[in-house]
Amino acid sequence: MKLENTQAQMRKGILEFCILSILDKKEAYPSEIIDTLKDAKLIVVEGTLYPLLTRLKNTELLTYRWEESSSGPPRKYYSLTKMGKAFLDELTETWMELNTAVTKITKNNSK
Amino acid sequence: MKKTVSVNIKGINFLIEEDAYELLQDYLDRLQRNLKNEEGSQEIFEDVELRIAELASSKLSDSKTVIELDDIKSILAALGNPEDFIDEEESSQFESFDSKSSTENTEKRLFRDTDSAVVAGVCAGIANFFKIDVVFIRALFIVIFFFAGFGIPVYIIMWIIVPKAKTTIDRLRMKGKPITVETMREEVENAADRLKNGSKKFADKIRKGDGYSDTVSRGARFISVFFGLGFVFFGLMFLVVFIIFGIGSTEIVPVHGEYGFLSAAEFGELVLSNSSDFNLFWWGAFMGTSCAILFALLIGSMLIFRLYNKWAKFSLLGLFLIGLTGGIICGIVGARTGRDFFSEGEGERIVGSVKSMELIVIPQLDESVSKDGFKVKSDNDGFWEMNDKFIIMDHINFKYIRSNDSLFHVRQNFQARSYSNKTALVKSENIRHKANLFGDTLLLDTKFKFPRKDKLRDQGVEIIIEIPENGKVKIGNQIIVLDKLRQEDNDYTNYRERGSMEGDGEYYHNDWE
Numbered sequence: 001m002k003l004e005n006t007q008a009q010m011r012k013g014i015l016e017f018c019i020l021s022i023l024d025k026k027e028a029y030p031s032e033i034i035d036t037l038k039d040a041k042l043i044v045v046e047g048t049l050y051p052l053l054t055r056l057k058n059t060e061l062l063t064y065r066w067e068e069s070s071s072g073p074p075r076k077y078y079s080l081t082k083m084g085k086a087f088l089d090e091l092t093e094t095w096m097e098l099n100t101a102v103t104k105i106t107k108n109n110s111k
Numbered sequence: 112m113k114k115t116v117s118v119n120i121k122g123i124n125f126l127i128e129e130d131a132y133e134l135l136q137d138y139l140d141r142l143q144r145n146l147k148n149e150e151g152s153q154e155i156f157e158d159v160e161l162r163i164a165e166l167a168s169s170k171l172s173d174s175k176t177v178i179e180l181d182d183i184k185s186i187l188a189a190l191g192n193p194e195d196f197i198d199e200e201e202s203s204q205f206e207s208f209d210s211k212s213s214t215e216n217t218e219k220r221l222f223r224d225t226d227s228a229v230v231a232g233v234c235a236g237i238a239n240f241f242k243i244d245v246v247f248i249r250a251l252f253i254v255i256f257f258f259a260g261f262g263i264p265v266y267i268i269m270w271i272i273v274p275k276a277k278t279t280i281d282r283l284r285m286k287g288k289p290i291t292v293e294t295m296r297e298e299v300e301n302a303a304d305r306l307k308n309g310s311k312k313f314a315d316k317i318r319k320g321d322g323y324s325d326t327v328s329r330g331a332r333f334i335s336v337f338f339g340l341g342f343v344f345f346g347l348m349f350l351v352v353f354i355i356f357g358i359g360s361t362e363i364v365p366v367h368g369e370y371g372f373l374s375a376a377e378f379g380e381l382v383l384s385n386s387s388d389f390n391l392f393w394w395g396a397f398m399g400t401s402c403a404i405l406f407a408l409l410i411g412s413m414l415i416f417r418l419y420n421k422w423a424k425f426s427l428l429g430l431f432l433i434g435l436t437g438g439i440i441c442g443i444v445g446a447r448t449g450r451d452f453f454s455e456g457e458g459e460r461i462v463g464s465v466k467s468m469e470l471i472v473i474p475q476l477d478e479s480v481s482k483d484g485f486k487v488k489s490d491n492d493g494f495w496e497m498n499d500k501f502i503i504m505d506h507i508n509f510k511y512i513r514s515n516d517s518l519f520h521v522r523q524n525f526q527a528r529s530y531s532n533k534t535a536l537v538k539s540e541n542i543r544h545k546a547n548l549f550g551d552t553l554l555l556d557t558k559f560k561f562p563r564k565d566k567l568r569d570q571g572v573e574i575i576i577e578i579p580e581n582g583k584v585k586i587g588n589q590i591i592v593l594d595k596l597r598q599e600d601n602d603y604t605n606y607r608e609r610g611s612m613e614g615d616g617e618y619y620h621n622d623w624e
Contacts, residue, residue: 030158031165045191050158054151072168073121073161 011042018042020088027079061087115177120164127178134183142193149197221416222276233269272423339414346407353400381567384451392444398437402430452528456535462521463548470519472553472586474616501560505614507572514577524573538565544572557614586618
């Protein structure tokens with residue numbers, strides 16, 4: 001098992017969670033989401049985001065609207081749907097549990 | 112020196128170096144290939160294009176107006192390999208989220224379920240969509256199959272337009288929240304609730320583009336399912352009518368005699384000029400009606416199942432064109448048949464003359480035309496009677512005019528229509544009707560006949576009786592005299608009265624026409 005693979009999988013596992021969290025604060029267009037995710041080193045290449053956004057939209061967790069941009073092509077502003085919000089709440093809860101669990105286990109091991 | 116080309120990416124024009132353009136083109140081609148099997152691939156592709164346009168415009172400035180190879184290289188590096196966009200692990204991990212918490216809320220789509228397929232999984236897919244046992248859907252298709260094989264084109268069209276469930280996501284959507292009366296009512300109630308919210312809140316929602324679009328799309332969804340069911344219902348009703356009256360030999364046109372009722376096809380044979388016209392008309396009508404039925408069923412399914420793909424649209428167009436062709440064929444044959452009604456031909460036969468005060472008309476019930484002395488008691492609930500060679504009709508017209516001398520004169524007038532005077536005359540001469548004068552008694556058949564090969568061409572028989580001064584005609588218990596008052600008309604030689612006799616010998620005297 002390669003280290004990079006495991007790291008990539010760990011990142012991917014929480015990618016939707018992070019996208020939903022970003023959009024929970026305010027609506028955003030893909031470049032903004034990409035910037036945030038890149039800052040957090042969650043994604044390396046942008047391309048992976050687009051299929052993900054489309055899937056989230058198709059499962060009606062996200063919705064979007066168009067807005068004209070003065071400096072380039074029109075932008076798709078994504079936001080959470082009611083369902084997306086509920087979905088995120090559940091994920092947050094799961095994340096908290098996992099976080100506690102991981103912290104607990106790693107602490108015990110380091111002792 | 113480098114050559115530049117002008118490209119338009121998502122509505123924005125760029126000047127781009129040729130080698131950079133080639134690199135970009137190659138990248139987009141690879142992307143398209145890799146997205147091929149992904150749901151919403153077109154949308155993902157467009158999103159990527161948008162991002163490329165966005166990044167490209169950020170590379171330009173007042174001093175830099177051309178996209179260079181290095182710009183494209185860095186843009187593509189940021190986007191990553193198209194081969195890495197769709198990650199199988201990622202999608203399966205995503206799906207497990209999906210199945211856990213949102214399956215029940217996902218609106219379902221119709222897919223062909225090839226795992227439980229007998230042919231192509233159409234029935235299984237529909238069963239999944241409505242959450243019922245596939246056996247019922249198969250039974251329904253088999254029933255439609257027996258309707259003149261209609262199940263086959265219906266199945267083939269569904270096969271073409273319904274996508275196959277390829278990924279796990281497809282399979283989940285296929286089994287998502289069922290669309291039932293219950294859930295539809297929920298949707299409507301939800302929509303109503305949302306509309307009831309304060310107008311300010313509502314306006315906010317519109318501004319934010321959230322919630323409102325949801326409400327609208329759900330309302331629209333309800334309406335489209337409603338109309339879809341309507342289309343399918345009328346399509347099926349039309350199909351049943353078509354099967355019963357059109358194709359089948361069910362007899363709908365009432366006719367007396369040994370033939371009883373005629374089917375639509377037999378009736379068509381009596382009207383259309385020849386067998387090639389008949390065949391053309393039959394095929395045209397078959398094409399037209401069956402395509403109209405399939406069209407209605409298809410539109411209905413598209414609305415219910417949200418199948419707005421290009422195959423569905425092509426199928427609609429195809430059905431429309433085939434149906435139109437059928438309609439045009441019928442129209443042409445109809446016009447040609449109509450032409451055969453253009454000219455009227457009249458033939459006349461003199462029955463005889465008699466000097467008398469009174470002419471007695473005695474109807475002869477149709478022993479002569481009925482078979483084996485079998486007397487048909489006509490109650491006029493049939494249009495006509497028919498045997499292998501002849502069409503037999505009743506309703507003899509009578510016309511009374513003033514005689515120029517002191518004699519009764521009786522004539523028969525035969526009428527028929529055709530495309531020319533000459534052929535119409537031939538048809539009128541083919542009409543057989545017995546009228547004999549014995550002394551002052553006129554024996555009249557109540558029916559007349561003409562060869563079946565002459566077709567129904569408005570054939571008719573009129574008895575013209577010239578009545579001398581003070582003469583009277585006695586039919587049954589009616590006595591007809593020429594109206595004295597009307598003699599004072601300047602033009603009284605043209606003066607006439609009319610009447611008609613039905614198949615049962617009953618005479619009806621009409622007023623001045």
